[in-house]
Every structure is written in C-alpha cells, then in structure tokens.
Amino acid sequence: MTLSSTTDDILRALGRPGAAYFTALACLLAILALGIFAFAYQVRFGLGVAGYQPPILWAVYITNFVFWIGITHSGTLISAVLFLLRARWRTGVARASEAMTVFAIMTGALFPIIHLGRPWLFYWLLPFPNERHLWVNFRSPIIWDLFAILAYLTVSIIFLYVGLLPDIATARDKIRDWRRPIYRLLSLGWSGSDRQWWHYNSLYGLLAALAVPLAVSVHSIVSWDFATTLLPGWHSTIFAPYFVAGAIFSGVAMMITLLIPMRSLLGLESYIRVHHFDNLGKLLVAMSLVMSYSYGMEFFVAWYSGNLFEQATYWARVTGQYAPLTWTMLVCNTLVPLTLISKRIRTHFGALFSVAILVNVGMWLERYVIVVSSLAHDFNPANWTSTLYHPTWVEAAITAGSFALFFLLFLLFVKLFPPIAMNEIKEGIEAT
Amino acid sequence: MSKTTLLGVYKSGTQAAAAMTAVREKQLGVVDAYSPTADAAILGARPRPASAVRLFTLLGGIIGCVIGVTFPAYTMTTWPLIVGGKPPLSFPPLVIIGFELMMLGAALSGFVGFLVMSRLPRLQEGSPTDRRFTDDMFGVLVTCATENHAEVLVCLERSGASEIIDGG
Numbered sequence: 001m002t003l004s005s006t007t008d009d010i011l012r013a014l015g016r017p018g019a020a021y022f023t024a025l026a027c028l029l030a031i032l033a034l035g036i037f038a039f040a041y042q043v044r045f046g047l048g049v050a051g052y053q054p055p056i057l058w059a060v061y062i063t064n065f066v067f068w069i070g071i072t073h074s075g076t077l078i079s080a081v082l083f084l085l086r087a088r089w090r091t092g093v094a095r096a097s098e099a100m101t102v103f104a105i106m107t108g109a110l111f112p113i114i115h116l117g118r119p120w121l122f123y124w125l126l127p128f129p130n131e132r133h134l135w136v137n138f139r140s141p142i143i144w145d146l147f148a149i150l151a152y153l154t155v156s157i158i159f160l161y162v163g164l165l166p167d168i169a170t171a172r173d174k175i176r177d178w179r180r181p182i183y184r185l186l187s188l189g190w191s192g193s194d195r196q197w198w199h200y201n202s203l204y205g206l207l208a209a210l211a212v213p214l215a216v217s218v219h220s221i222v223s224w225d226f227a228t229t230l231l232p233g234w235h236s237t238i239f240a241p242y243f244v245a246g247a248i249f250s251g252v253a254m255m256i257t258l259l260i261p262m263r264s265l266l267g268l269e270s271y272i273r274v275h276h277f278d279n280l281g282k283l284l285v286a287m288s289l290v291m292s293y294s295y296g297m298e299f300f301v302a303w304y305s306g307n308l309f310e311q312a313t314y315w316a317r318v319t320g321q322y323a324p325l326t327w328t329m330l331v332c333n334t335l336v337p338l339t340l341i342s343k344r345i346r347t348h349f350g351a352l353f354s355v356a357i358l359v360n361v362g363m364w365l366e367r368y369v370i371v372v373s374s375l376a377h378d379f380n381p382a383n384w385t386s387t388l389y390h391p392t393w394v395e396a397a398i399t400a401g402s403f404a405l406f407f408l409l410f411l412l413f414v415k416l417f418p419p420i421a422m423n424e425i426k427e428g429i430e431a432t
Numbered sequence: 433m434s435k436t437t438l439l440g441v442y443k444s445g446t447q448a449a450a451a452m453t454a455v456r457e458k459q460l461g462v463v464d465a466y467s468p469t470a471d472a473a474i475l476g477a478r479p480r481p482a483s484a485v486r487l488f489t490l491l492g493g494i495i496g497c498v499i500g501v502t503f504p505a506y507t508m509t510t511w512p513l514i515v516g517g518k519p520p521l522s523f524p525p526l527v528i529i530g531f532e533l534m535m536l537g538a539a540l541s542g543f544v545g546f547l548v549m550s551r552l553p554r555l556q557e558g559s560p561t562d563r564r565f566t567d568d569m570f571g572v573l574v575t576c577a578t579e580n581h582a583e584v585l586v587c588l589e590r591s592g593a594s595e596i597i598d599g600g
Binding site for chain 2: 002135140143154158162174185200210213422
C-alpha cells in the first residue's frame, strides 16, 4: 500500500455508482416519501392519528428520538475516544462513524418536533420572550435537550468537517467532474502546508477531547427527560449512565450494520478489514455485559427499594401486556451478543451482521419498553389493564421514513466524500 | 535585495524534513513545507510554539460558559415564576446550559481560531502550490535571496529531491 494507491483506491469509491446503489437509493427515497406523506397527514388531521391514548402520551416518536440520539454515540466513541487513545485501527472506520453521528442527530432531532401537536410552532422552544415577556422555562429538561442537541450537532459537524478538510482537498485536486467546484469551495484552499497541519492537529485533538464529555452529557440529558419525573420505571438515578451505555451499545451495532455493506459496495475491503470487525465485535460484547448489568440493577433497585409502585411496574414489564417485547429486548441485548465471545462469529460477516441487526432491534425495543410500558403502569391502577398501546400506520410510516432518511444521507455521503480518512491512512504508511 | 523561490519535490516526509533542516540551519531563506498528511518528521523539523488554537478554544469555552450561566439566570429572575415547585433561580439548569454552551463556544471558537491561524479560507486559489502535495508527494518551498540560490539548490538536491522547480 502506497500513498498514491491509497488516494486512488479511496477516490475510486467515489466513482460512478452501480445499479445496486441506485436501487437502494430509489427504495430509500420511496420509503422517505411515505414517511413525509404520513407526517403531512398528521399535520393535516392532528396528533390524534397517532395511537396516543391517556396515559400513554409519549410513544413511538419519543422512542425514535432516544434511539437515534443513542446511535450518535458510537461515532464519538469510535472516532474521538480511539483518537485520544491513539488506537490506530480507528482510521478505517472513523470517518463513517463521524458521518453516522451527524446523520443520526439530524434524524433524531426531528422527532421532538414531529411529536408536537403543532409542529410549526417548534421555534417556541428557542429562548426568546413571548408577548408577556415570559422566557422559556430553563428548568425543563426539554429545554436542556434543545441546547444539548444543538451543541452536539454543531460540534459533530465541525469534527466531521475538520477531519474531512485535507481529504476534500485531495478530491479537489484529483477529481474532474461536476463535484470539483463543491470540493474547491469546501476545501477552503487547503494546501497541506506545515502551518496548516500544525494547527489542524491541535484543533482535531481538542475537538476529540470536547466531543467525548459532550456526547456523555447529551445522552445523560436525554435520560433526564425521564428520570426527573416521578413516574415508576423512569424515576431512577442510574438512568444517565444506563442510557449512555445503551447509546454506545446501539451505536456500535449500527456502525457494524453500515460498515459491512459499505466495504463491499464501495470496494474498500483493503481498508475496512476483518480486524476492524473483530474489534467492533469485542466492543459490542463488552457493552452488552454492561447493559446486562444495568438491566439487572434496574430490577434489583425496584425490588430492594420496597416501593410498591416501582415493584409493580417492573413486574408488569416482564409479565404484563408488554412482556413479549421486554423478553425479546432482553434476549436481543443480553444473550445474542454473547455469541460474539467466539472469534469465529466476530469475524464472520454474515453472523456479525445478524447479531448487529438483532441488537438494533433490541435497543429500539428497549426504548419502546421504557417509554410505553412505564406510562401504561403509572400511579393510577385503573390505567393498568385498560390500555394497550399500538402504533398506528402513521407512526410506523414516519418511523420507517426516519430510517430511510438516515440511510439515504449516509449513502449520499459515501459517494460524495471520501468514506475513509485518507490522510490518516497515509500518516500510518509514512510512519511505518 | 531580490528574492527567488525554489520548490523541492520529495517522495517522503523524512527527505523533506532533512531539506527543511539543512536550509534552516544555514539560514538561507524562509522555508514552507507541504505534505498530504500530518507528517511527524516535517512538523518536527520546524519547532513551533503551541498552537494558538488552544487559546481560542479556551476563550470560547469561557465565554460560552458565562453566557450559559448568566443568560438563563437573567431570564429566571426577570419574571420569577415558580414552576414545578422549583425555586425561580434554580442551580442545576444553570450547570447544564452552562456546560453545553461552554462546549459549543469552545468548538466554534477553536474552529475560527484554526481558520485564522491557518490563513484559511483561500477560495481564490484552486489548488495551491502543487496538486501532488495533497496526493503522494512532499514539497519544500524556499524563499531566499538571489545570492543564496545556488546553495539552496544544493541543499534540496542533497536531501533527495526527485524534482526541483525554480520559481525565478
């Protein structure tokens, strides 16, 4: 592998896409269109078209919000943490994970707006005084969310863009088609001078150091949307670390889900190699053990607290109406990943991909179970058996649309920008 | 005193760093290096003070934190309504908003500092210097007095330049 071949190999991935790419793009656009139609339908006829019924007034949209914000975490973990730890294997997967972070935040941030009864008034969340000179309530976790997500989105975009800058300059100098003016604009005139690299190194390290506590804070704040209420099943001190661990777990699973097709679709087998997946598999199984411990602690604390409502909620979770979902979630998140203890499974793409998909399903269900089953078992026993929430076609279509949006953005990204950090690969080649 | 430029093109960062060191030790002119990656040898060949990007980041973080604490505190005290049984001036939200804006301010300010210190953007230049320097080659650009031209040329050649471009 030489510097020149690295450039050629990675820029070749930006070449004219094949039929499979366009087919995937068309499918995703169709699903996204369905999601947009469903949202328009909801705006036209009101939030009643979603399956909400008291006391379940938070459901799939909030589930999706928490799920997508969770997905963002592996980007920071893989890229920023491994950069700070000087783990060289990050170079193959860091770019994709950073992009995944940005697109997942963009997708997740839509859901609090979709969840609003009058989504066109979402800007009321912004801190400006109304006609009575009242400001937004800074004591509300929803406002904390706004600040946390906007800060995280901005920092993640800067982190991704700064990492891309030298590679965009390479694309500017090598690619001769309609994209060149875009690269020329985005490269900002980067020349690769020692002055630029000196300050680049400083900024990249600082951004990595900022991104890690920021990511931890964001999912902690998302968890406080629940934990600062008094509802049994939500009012828990372990929610912040529990949510952060879950976010990393689901993020790594999504990373694997994206990388396995990407490497073969773009012909990047030499750069995203078996040992990358081996390491990601180890990370997944480690986080699965943390999750298993967290689930155990949730039930233990409910039992040991002696609080009847807490005990009843957790008992209902494993024996009541939502028990099938709870058990599916527990199997997907605690038992299935244990198969990755075997190196043979970690390094078998089909098996690893299947495990990652099941973890994605399990983590989505986990958020669903936390949100819905807790609301279904509040302080009023009259609510306990009367309601069984079912998502409507509108919620299902919007959820599918969000997945389509995320994958669509990712597909477009990997064909427009170098999907692997060329400059870091070259740094490794030079160092050896 | 008239000036001239010489551009040495190298296959490795080590060679380019050697050329930089040779020219600098003899104080023959001003040296700039170009590379497709953050090459440790090149960055080590010219000792620089710690990047001012750090200072930008620190200042941005402090400003963000101050705004994140004082602005919500101002809004809370402007119309002190008790909501949810919490005191009008509640401390935990100040910590949260202060922390988030500190991070945001630090990142934005660091990025601006990077652009300022790196003298970017330079949108009028399509691909500065030489396109190979963003691909697989390393460059050492020496701006020197005309009388040093021959000596610089020797330094660049001895370091293993695969090509030397005389800018005249």
